[in-house]
Amino acid sequence: MLLVTGGAGYIGTHVVRALGGAGHDVVVVDDLSDGHPELLPDGIPVEVGTVLDTDFMMDVLDMYRVDCVVHLAGRKAVDESITRPSFYYRQNVLGMQSVLAAMVRLDVRRIVFSSSAAVYGAVADDTAAEDAPTAPRSPYGRTKLICEWLLRDIAAVEGISWSALRYFNVAGAGGRDLADHGVHNLVPRVFQAIDLGEEPTVFGDTYDTPDGTCIRDYIHVSDLAAAHATVVDAVAAVPMSAIYNVGCGRGASVLDVMRAAREASGVPFQWRIAEPRPGDPARVVADTHLIRDELGWTAVHDLGDIVGSAWEAWSAARGGTGAELSVGAR
Ligand SMILES: NC(=O)c1ccc[n+]([C@@H]2O[C@H](COP(=O)([O-])OP(=O)(O)OC[C@H]3O[C@@H](n4cnc5c(N)ncnc54)[C@H](O)[C@@H]3O)[C@@H](O)[C@H]2O)c1
Structure with a gap:
């Protein structure tokens, strides 16, 4: 057991x-x-x-x-x-x-x-x-x-x-009933802003990364x-x-996540750039060779799957299909 x-x-x-x-x-x-x-x-x-x-x-x-x-x-x-x-x-x-x-x-x-x-x-x-x-x-x-x-x-x-x-x-979510409601994570924060008709916040766009926003491994x-x-x-x-x-061993920037959320939700929202948060490193991406080589495990889902599944579960949790916002919330 x-x-x-x-x-x-x-x-x-x-x-x-x-x-x-x-x-x-x-x-x-x-x-x-x-x-x-x-x-x-x-x-x-x-x-x-x-x-x-x-x-x-x-x-x-x-x-x-x-x-x-x-x-x-x-x-x-x-x-x-x-x-x-x-x-x-x-x-x-x-x-x-x-x-x-x-x-x-x-x-x-x-x-x-x-x-x-x-x-x-x-x-x-x-x-x-x-x-x-x-x-x-x-x-x-x-x-x-x-x-x-x-x-x-x-x-x-x-x-x-x-x-x-x-x-x-x-x-992401492994089913429509399994949404992440945590207000501390980027993806649900973006969805919350979309629902409220607000612009999600991007903390900093002058990092030493290709588009200036923080890179993480989703x-x-x-x-x-x-x-x-x-x-x-x-x-x-x-x-x-x-x-x-x-991790999945690949980095995605905050703007990559914003674009994936636009795609998943169908809502053409804009985002707002704010000051960087103290202590946020520019780039944190996993080297995943060890778990792959020793145990044979590797991630199979990409950022589109992650944000798409999260949006479906988020929409289901608030009693919608996900489609209704795309036709006119903003
Ligand atoms: N979500 C992430 O991105 C992330 C990243 C790295 C590590 N983690 C770690 O993964 C673990 C699970 O995270 P999550 O995202 O599912 O968080 P969560 O808050 O959704 O789940 C934590 C669960 O633990 C329970 N819990 C908290 N304190 C407890 C206690 N003292 N005794 C018994 N139950 C208690 C809560 O009721 C909750 O059901 C945490 O240890 C977290 O630090 C999460």
Whole structure:
């Protein structure tokens, strides 16, 4: 049995579906601070509680005879982490420590952890490989890096097989019912502006990039979910201590995303250029050779698929088809 913490969240609901599709039995732990358990497939047990509660986690591991944990629960908003660092360190770092403590006590020896490209900070080369220097620029990124260190050190003495997946910019939807409602991510922010008839904001157009806007590596959430199914099998097959980038290995600029959103929505919106946000690196793109060469996983969806699927799910969530805005909202 697999335990997915944070399984009712945006990525979690996709991961649970992918793991179920690969034949795994899954139980979810989620405190529902941000989750939508109604989006989980029928029959998936959801234990409501916080990963910070080690006794609760031990009860769940014991009750369901869990043999592997996929630990996604955590807080993810970079901006909020700057204003609420204590909350972020508690939720993310102490959350990880609690999960590992419960696992050790119940003799659960496999874990896959949601890390982030935020651990890199600025990327000096064209792409970041897993051994690139880490210099996170936010408390959020630092919590993820500390979690990786905690995991590495505790796993080494406890004989835990583990992998930390550094997700790049996750977007898209694996179904019309699985929209990302997070106001912190670019794609839903653009859609929100379209719905309101406003101009989405582009933060900075004077970066040292071909069109002057920031370049990121957008990964379809369904590709990311499929990577989890691959990695769960890998940590079970052999003792593992591995960090993998999970991106598509190609960069897209903010303007590329704007154009893809115009295309997907059919709305010919304009965007507004604002001051760059402090701490936003110009370019963060994954080197994805390691996970491809070692585990055979590679992303299959491109930016058009990502933004198109996200728009369909966004439209469905607000009760439309997606077509009605294209014929005259602006
Ligand atoms: N979305 C991205 O682009 C992205 C990028 C890199 C890493 N990540 C990481 O992936 C993970 C999942 O992200 P998401 O986008 O699905 O976020 P999300 O907010 O949609 O999901 C997180 C889930 O965890 C639950 N949760 C939060 N704190 C909890 C706690 N203490 N105990 C139990 N449940 C708790 C929430 O209720 C929610 O269902 C996070 O750890 C995030 O940092 C996300």
